Amino acid sequence: MSIPRLYVEADLAEGVDVPCLPGQGHYLGQVMRKAEGDAVDLFNGRDGEWRASVASLRKDKAILVPRQRLRPQAATADIRLLLAPLKRDAMEWVVEKATELGVASIHPVFTARGIVGKINHERLSTIAREAAEQCERLDLPTIAPAMDLHAALEAWDGTPIFVGHERGAAPPLPTLLAGRNPPLALLVGPEGGFTKQELDVVGRRHFVSSAALGPRILRAETAAVAGLAVLQALAGDWTVPS
Structure with a gap:
């Protein structure tokens, strides 16, 4: 199955818990049928793109933990x-x-x-x-x-x-x-x-x-x-x- 990709507002660093934005927990659990331990890719516009795993998933609340940076942040043409x-x-x-x-x-x-x-x-x-x-x-x-x-x-x-x-x-x-x-x-x-x-x-x-x-x-x-x-x-x- 495809790995979901989500924008988050929190800083991204290896091993640091990242809370999902409202609606994202429901999307992961009910739409994408993800469970604890599954992979999710994250970005925040500052720290590049990270492969993370689902640490907890309860209704609309989810905690993700970045494990590995996939891409460094790149500047956007203005x-x-x-x-x-x-x-x-x-x-x-x-x-x-x-x-x-x-x-x-x-x-x-x-x-x-x-x-x-x-x-x-x-x-x-x-x-x-x-x-x-x-x-x-x-x-x-x-x-x-x-x-x-x-x-x-x-x-x-x-x-x-x-x-x-x-x-x-x-x-x-x-x-x-x-x-x-x-x-x-x-x-x-x-x-x-x-x-x-x-x-x-x-x-x-x-x-x-x-x-x-x-x-x-x-x-x-x-x-x-x-x-x-x-x-x-x-x-x-x-x-x-x-």
Whole structure:
């Protein structure tokens, strides 16, 4: 049977008891049918990945004990996604796929034509954690608090942002990435697109560049995933041998 892989918050060191997070004990015992002595792989975003064993399992409470480090901690390429919140299913799908693509942080930004006025931060964090467990990354992406687009740009640290431009004569994203290295970010607007005023304000920021994402009109969730894949392939950790 496959070995479960779990994110935990506790420090990981050989022989030190690690308590499971809420829900993980139920998952191990009732879903995965694990018992005391069975193997579980653990990561916490700091100490690499460890092979552990189940020391105790009672209902939803479990204690795991790391036995051997499998992989050292590796740095995550600082690729960020700024995204106008989408409807629930689409937003959760983007968070899942962005996590699989290795994004370092996700920043929901409210825009004039956005149709979603709030996000479920706890739910999106859970989606990201479960995706990280499945895709074997060693950390979790940060899900930033949702902010108005202009406030987010005002507080931005100057990291280059590429705005997915659906029409016009913007240079292709691969062209703009030539010679670039992280940190880098992608900004994707709502289904209805940015307003002209938003584009004017965004365009005045010295760290923002418009980028074409191909010859077709993409849905917002498609643009987010496609853009991140290009960033990772040309400037992110896809260029680093495993």
